[in-house]
Amino acid sequence: MAVCPVYTTQSLNSTCSISTPSKTHFSSHHNHLVFYRTSKRTSKRGGSSSCVITCSAGDSQTVVIGLAADSGCGKSTFMRRLTSVFGGAAEPPKGGNPDSNTLISDMTTVICLDDYHSLDRTGRKEKGVTALDPRANDFDLMYEQVKALKSGIAVDKPIYNHVSGLLDPPELIKPPKILVIEGLHPMFDERVRDLLDFSIYLDISNEVKFAWKIQRDMAERGHSLESIKASIEARKPDFDAFIDPQKQYADAVIEVLPTQLIPDDNEGKVLRVRLIMKEGVEHFSPVYLFDEGSTISWIPCGRKLTCSYPGIKFSYGPDTYFGREVSVLEMDGQFDRLDELIYVESHLSNLSTKFYGEVTQQMLKHADFPGSNNGTGLFQTIVGLKIRDLYEQITASKTAAPLQATKA
Numbered sequence: 001m002a003v004c005p006v007y008t009t010q011s012l013n014s015t016c017s018i019s020t021p022s023k024t025h026f027s028s029h030h031n032h033l034v035f036y037r038t039s040k041r042t043s044k045r046g047g048s049s050s051c052v053i054t055c056s057a058g059d060s061q062t063v064v065i066g067l068a069a070d071s072g073c074g075k076s077t078f079m080r081r082l083t084s085v086f087g088g089a090a091e092p093p094k095g096g097n098p099d100s101n102t103l104i105s106d107m108t109t110v111i112c113l114d115d116y117h118s119l120d121r122t123g124r125k126e127k128g129v130t131a132l133d134p135r136a137n138d139f140d141l142m143y144e145q146v147k148a149l150k151s152g153i154a155v156d157k158p159i160y161n162h163v164s165g166l167l168d169p170p171e172l173i174k175p176p177k178i179l180v181i182e183g184l185h186p187m188f189d190e191r192v193r194d195l196l197d198f199s200i201y202l203d204i205s206n207e208v209k210f211a212w213k214i215q216r217d218m219a220e221r222g223h224s225l226e227s228i229k230a231s232i233e234a235r236k237p238d239f240d241a242f243i244d245p246q247k248q249y250a251d252a253v254i255e256v257l258p259t260q261l262i263p264d265d266n267e268g269k270v271l272r273v274r275l276i277m278k279e280g281v282e283h284f285s286p287v288y289l290f291d292e293g294s295t296i297s298w299i300p301c302g303r304k305l306t307c308s309y310p311g312i313k314f315s316y317g318p319d320t321y322f323g324r325e326v327s328v329l330e331m332d333g334q335f336d337r338l339d340e341l342i343y344v345e346s347h348l349s350n351l352s353t354k355f356y357g358e359v360t361q362q363m364l365k366h367a368d369f370p371g372s373n374n375g376t377g378l379f380q381t382i383v384g385l386k387i388r389d390l391y392e393q394i395t396a397s398k399t400a401a402p403l404q405a406t407k408a
């Protein structure tokens with residue numbers, strides 16, 4: 001009996017109906033039903049016909065968030081801030097591959113899209129392509145698996161092992177409440193993009209990326225300055241062609257630039273950070289400073305906020321980004337005392353906090369994370385709170401929908 005190559009795993013709290021061209025075999029496996037097609041049937045034209053498995057998720061609803069950025073641009077730090085907003089620690093799957101890239105907490109599962117590399121390190125070298133090149137990635141599988149998870153179906157996701165550079169045996173991923181897909185290409189493939197309920201792009205300018213890379217790869221990983229420069233240069237053409245263009249699709253972009261408060265600064269320590277928020281996105285209303293829609297420039301330094309050189313400057317206002325209407329909140333400079341952030345927080349509106357001072361509390365909780373004293377940490381925290389709000393709105397609207405249908 002030939003086993004059809006198409007199979008799916010289905011979590012037990014879902015309802016499935018199966019129509020098959022021939023016999024379908026299903027069995028219980030790791031707490032999941034596994035459906036196999038047991039034979040291929042040839043259609044009149046000679047191609048193989050497909051097995052249709054229609055499943056509806058039980059009461060689970062997965063909200064899907066996309067986070068795009070180049071390597072070393074703060075995705076992991078952002079993820080740690082985001083999962084902290086939902087409470088609970090994020091950990092790799094228990095008892096699984098120690099080199100798994102997945103992080104699971106009560107509410108969230110973060111999967112790294114490097115796991116969809118179709119070519120391993122040697123394969124890329126042989127073919128002369130980088131990991132940023134779409135030819136080194138399996139977008140069909142990415143789409144199928146994100147779609148399955150979104151509809152409540154568990155998947156066996158491959159693992160790209162960053163230690164060995166090989167593709168390891170897959171790991172089982174169950175549909176979470178919130179699925180975050182982070183990596184190089186969450187918005188590259190239109191089909192995957194359409195599955196996202198919210199998307200973020202971390203746009204780190206070349207100068208800052210270079211400074212961060214030096215800090216991490218030289219200080220922590222022992223790489224030489226020349227090798228860091230060479231690796232950035234080697235990735236740049238593919239970064240420009242395949243990664244950077246995704247920012248036009250993002251609902252929120254965190255742009256990190258050198259400061260304008262120090263003339264000709266080239267140290268990259270003081271940062272100007274812009275939070276670009278699209279208008280008209282369902283379940284998302286941009287944060288504003290003082291007065292929604294106005295153009296504001298604010299220097300908060302003085303009696304209530306301690307600032308040393310070069311100070312802090314906030315700006316806010318409407319703008320356009322890739323032809324779309326956006327609101328932009330900008331912070332240039334860095335905080336001296338994080339506890340005084342409450343003063344800034346009290347002047348921001350639409351933060352989606354659950355209590356007064358929640359942004360400041362989150363920032364103080366993770367004061368040791370990179371960027372906690374500047375706009376990168378502040379805006380990542382704010383986006384985390386907006387995602388919590390978006391999740392709550394989506395689940396509330398889905399719960400309300402059947403009730404309304406019954407009433408009608």
Ligand SMILES: Nc1ncnc2c1ncn2[C@@H]1O[C@H](COP(=O)(O)OP(=O)(O)OP(=O)(O)O)[C@@H](O)[C@H]1O
Nearest residue numbers: 070071072073074075076077212215216370371376
């Ligand atoms: N906001 C920040 N301010 C200063 N440095 C930062 C900031 N965010 C990240 N970095 C620097 O960049 C490094 C990489 O950050 P992080 O691990 O979060 O990035 P990543 O995108 O997940 O990287 P990779 O994809 O390579 O794993 C940090 O070790 C730190 O040196």
Ligand SMILES: O=C(CO)[C@H](O)[C@H](O)COP(=O)(O)O
Nearest residue numbers: 071114121131161162165184
């Ligand atoms: O751009 C990257 C995303 O993190 C990595 O460079 C890519 O995944 C290739 O991995 P490795 O460096 O292990 O060969």
